Amino acid sequence: MGATRPADPSVPTPFWDSDIATRLADFALLRERSDGLEFITRDDGAGYWSVTSYAGVRAVTRDPLRFTSTRGFSLDDMPPELLTMLGSIIAMDDPKHQQYRRLVQVAFSPRAIRQMTAYVGELADAIVEDIRERRTFDFVETVGANLPFQVIADLLDIPTADRPKLRELIDLILGVDDHEVSDVDTSLRAVTEFFEYTMELGRRRRQNPGDDVTSLLMQAEVDGKRLTAAEFGSFVILLAAAGNDTTRTGLAWAMHLLSGHPEQKRAVADGFDEHVGNAIEEVLRWCSPVLHMRRTATEDVVLGRHAIAAGDKVVVWYIAANHDPAVFSDPLRFDIHRGNARDHVAFGAGGPHFCLGAGLARMEMRVVLGKLLAAFPDLHATAPPVTLRSVFVHGVKALPCSVD
Ligand code: HEM
Helix, strand or coil: CCCCCCCCCCCHHHHHHCCHHHHHHHHHHHHHHHCCEEEEECCCCCEEEEECCHHHHHHHHCCCCCEECCCCCCCCCCCHHHHHHHCHHHHCCCCHHHHHHHHHHHHHCHHHHHHHHHHHHHHHHHHHHHHHHHCEEEHHHHHHHHCHHHHHHHHHCCCHHHHHHHHHHHHHHHCCCCCCCCCHHHHHHHHHHHHHHHHHHHHHHHHCCCCCHHHHHHHCEECCEECCHHHHHHHHHHHHHHHHHHHHHHHHHHHHHHHHCHHHHHHHHHCHHHHHHHHHHHHHHHHCCECEEEEEECCCEEECCEEECCCCEEEEEHHHHCCCCCCCCCCCCCCCCCCCHHHCCCCCCCCCCCCCCHHHHHHHHHHHHHHHHHHCCCCEECCCCEECCCCCECCEEECEEECC
């Protein structure tokens, strides 16, 4: 970090390129100097409110009438056609949002998650066998290729042969700001290709329905009307993207954090049922796989001593809220015994858009960590994670690991 760099995460490049400790120090500065809410003006003159306190993030996301999701969900505006393809329910307000969310909710209910547990265990067993043969491996590829995406692809009944390509497209979409991975044009082409694929999938499912989520969506009606091909396509993209990168990221950070705290790793391995639940919450608090979401003010709003004007963008930084010392003491410390780890906002801070897949993600993390720690007591990361350059997700591109 150069000394001349403003201590301010509004300057995108240094923000992306700085390590997590520096980002968090920047957020702490913002939080302290402005009660967790500050208007950031960018070089192009456009600006946004940056919400960095736990209380502020909750206040905004629990007030969907005054803070709408329909104008975009990411810091940077997307062209309307891109928002149509990528948005789906995450870019809707109630009541429409609820009507669509309800269509798939059953597939993510606690009962459905319980029923999936054994099958996720089988996928994790296959990962264990794969690792047993290789001894040293990249955690992101080994787990990412074999688990979160397979689960969501099975739920959607995406043909096996198509999966590697779709996984690659998701990486190209989310890697838009990491020039080692993608760029704006490549990302846009990837969205379009994915969107065309999902619309075609929908057409096929309408002709030959099964009992998967895509068939459910193709048969569903909202206000007496079937979903359009575009509505269906964007819904499937959202589920595929949200269900893949986030959990893969959470697992990679879990491995990094536990490797850096061998005594805590041992405690989880030795008393798995007792400790794993809280350990997962602490991992999610600490790493926040989704860094931010954005809302837009629908009217003038006074929050604390700040006056937000109708039309202003409001960016809620989950990672900053999860490191707010007013709620989490000594927030940078990783502690699987932290009493209130579960109060984190990594899945959202409440309100209608709270993560639909939270139960699935928690179950996947629990099953994978359980199988890995039981099979390989000495499993550990051998180098720090290689992080994705992104203002949106806290992605991990690679995490070298060894079982010896
Ligand atoms: C560790 C893993 C995950 C994290 C950290 C995470 C985080 C989030 C966050 C922060 C939001 C936005 C909440 C808001 O705006 O209030 C969200 C929404 C969402 N997530 Fe997750 N997520 C994870 C896993 C999953 C999985 C496995 C799925 C499965 C498909 C999923 C599906 C969704 C969907 C569909 C939404 C939009 C919900 C709505 O707008 O109503 N997520 N997630």
